[in-house]
Amino acid sequence: MKMSLVNKIIWIIVGLLFIGCLAAGVAVKGWRSERGEIKILETTPKDGEKFVSRDKAVYIYLSRTLMTDEKADGNFLLKVGGINISHTEEIVNNVVKIKPIKNFEYGQKVEVVVRKELLGGNENYVFGFKVELPQDMKLDDWKYQAVERNLRLMKNYSEGLREIGVSVQGKNIYLIKLGQGSKKILLVGGHHGYEEESTSMLMRLADYFVRNAGEIPKEVSIWIVPALNPDGLDKSQRQNANGVDLNRNYGVSNWVLDKTTMFYSGPYPFSEPETRAVRTLFDEEQFSLAITYHTNRNLVESNSYKDKFIGFNKYLEKVVARTGYKYLDASDFSFEDLESKGEFVSWLYQVYDIPAVCVEMKTEPVEKSFERNKILLREMIKWVTK
Ligand SMILES: [Zn+2]
Numbered sequence: 001m002k003m004s005l006v007n008k009i010i011w012i013i014v015g016l017l018f019i020g021c022l023a024a025g026v027a028v029k030g031w032r033s034e035r036g037e038i039k040i041l042e043t044t045p046k047d048g049e050k051f052v053s054r055d056k057a058v059y060i061y062l063s064r065t066l067m068t069d070e071k072a073d074g075n076f077l078l079k080v081g082g083i084n085i086s087h088t089e090e091i092v093n094n095v096v097k098i099k100p101i102k103n104f105e106y107g108q109k110v111e112v113v114v115r116k117e118l119l120g121g122n123e124n125y126v127f128g129f130k131v132e133l134p135q136d137m138k139l140d141d142w143k144y145q146a147v148e149r150n151l152r153l154m155k156n157y158s159e160g161l162r163e164i165g166v167s168v169q170g171k172n173i174y175l176i177k178l179g180q181g182s183k184k185i186l187l188v189g190g191h192h193g194y195e196e197e198s199t200s201m202l203m204r205l206a207d208y209f210v211r212n213a214g215e216i217p218k219e220v221s222i223w224i225v226p227a228l229n230p231d232g233l234d235k236s237q238r239q240n241a242n243g244v245d246l247n248r249n250y251g252v253s254n255w256v257l258d259k260t261t262m263f264y265s266g267p268y269p270f271s272e273p274e275t276r277a278v279r280t281l282f283d284e285e286q287f288s289l290a291i292t293y294h295t296n297r298n299l300v301e302s303n304s305y306k307d308k309f310i311g312f313n314k315y316l317e318k319v320v321a322r323t324g325y326k327y328l329d330a331s332d333f334s335f336e337d338l339e340s341k342g343e344f345v346s347w348l349y350q351v352y353d354i355p356a357v358c359v360e361m362k363t364e365p366v367e368k369s370f371e372r373n374k375i376l377l378r379e380m381i382k383w384v385t386k
Contacts, residue, residue: 249266290354
């Protein structure tokens with residue numbers, strides 16, 4: 001049977017439509033498979049891993065490039081303690097970079113959730129990690145280079161690692177700041193280089209308060225200079241590289257020229273770059289209280305001579321009883337009759353009118369000194385906030 005022309009035309013149209021639909025179908029199918037389901041290939045950090053830097057971003061590597069509509073907010077959640085925290089998302093091809101708006105705190109357990117609506121499965125993809133400090137810090141290594149290295153490792157947590165000056169031999173004098181509050185407590189170690197326990201104890205205190213940042217009240221900040229005399233520290237000598245006893249070099253009315261080797265005061269007050277660095281710091285910042293650390297007389301005294309800060313002395317006496325150190329009541333002394341001249345705490349007494357505490361640590365393992373001084377510092381924090 002011969003088809004009429006009309007029939008032929010109809011069949012051709014039907015055929016073309018069929019082929020067209022088939023092609024379209026393939027195209028639609030192809031488009032679908034291109035989008036496809038999404039698998040998570042890898043994450044950084046991995047699930048259960050420790051995260052050693054608190055300002056790092058989280059990366060998620062997906063099995064395919066995300067389409068614009070798949071980049072919608074809410075597909076990736078960052079949670080701390082079950083609560084969503086603010087973050088930014090940067091998605092380039094198949095890599096998702098998630099960064100918290102505020103740095104993580106150390107010790108925090110963080111969870112990342114990729115929602116099932118994006119993945120096309122039945123369950124959210126969840127992975128978690130804990131924010132920790134680098135494990136390779138050797139806090140008991142008190143040599144200058146080790147201290148410098150440890151401080152740099154800690155830098156990630158601290159907005160405030162900086163140099164306050166440079167020693168005679170050109171080594172940086174570091175200050176690390178913990179907390180943001182306006183009530184500032186300054187801790188200074190290593191006036192005397194051979195008293196390296198004061199440096200390693202302060203490194204431990206810094207490390208502790210980094211890991212337990214929540215213990216520092218909002219209104220308080222702790223400023224730590226662990227090694228004021230880096231040259232003396234490295235040579236294990238009392239004086240700085242000019243042979244000056246830095247704790248006899250402060251510009252206070254009782255300063256005297258002492259030419260003995262042990263207590264050489266320097267030719268004039270603030271003749272040394274290390275003490276000048278402290279002076280500059282006090283020019284720039286107002287501190288509420290300072291603690292300086294020495295060894296090894298096993299006692300604590302304040303700079304509150306006579307009736308100045310009577311209330312503070314009483315408070316300090318009670319606190320010191322809890323640390324196990326002996327308490328030396330400075331109010332028994334007259335400032336002018338002090339045996340040691342040109343000292344840091346005397347300078348604070350006379351010029352800045354703030355309570356300053358001198359801790360003469362005991363000869364014992366640094367862990368024990370750390371425990372005693374943690375008690376003392378916590379109470380000093382209470383004092384400045386009351
Ligand atoms: Zn000393």
